[in-house]
Amino acid sequence: MENILPDLRRERGWSQQHLADELGVTRQTVISIERGRFDPSLPLAFRIARLFGRAIEEVFTP
Numbered sequence: 001m002e003n004i005l006p007d008l009r010r011e012r013g014w015s016q017q018h019l020a021d022e023l024g025v026t027r028q029t030v031i032s033i034e035r036g037r038f039d040p041s042l043p044l045a046f047r048i049a050r051l052f053g054r055a056i057e058e059v060f061t062p
Contacts, residue, residue: 001039002061005030008052023047 009019016034020027023044032038033048040048040060049056 001036003033003036003059005048005059006034008054008059009034012052022051 005019009016014022016030017027020030023030025044029038029040033040045056045060049059052059
């Protein structure tokens, strides 16, 4: 699954660790999602979208 998570994170000036802390996941999870190696669970995907004030479809695309 493709995503714009790195761009959204950088726009806010957040490190991967900061984003992980905001989401309650590990930094490795954030890295894996950003690189497309791991698809987040639906609840986590919605948390990510909500955190950035975006629709889930704007953040993640198949």
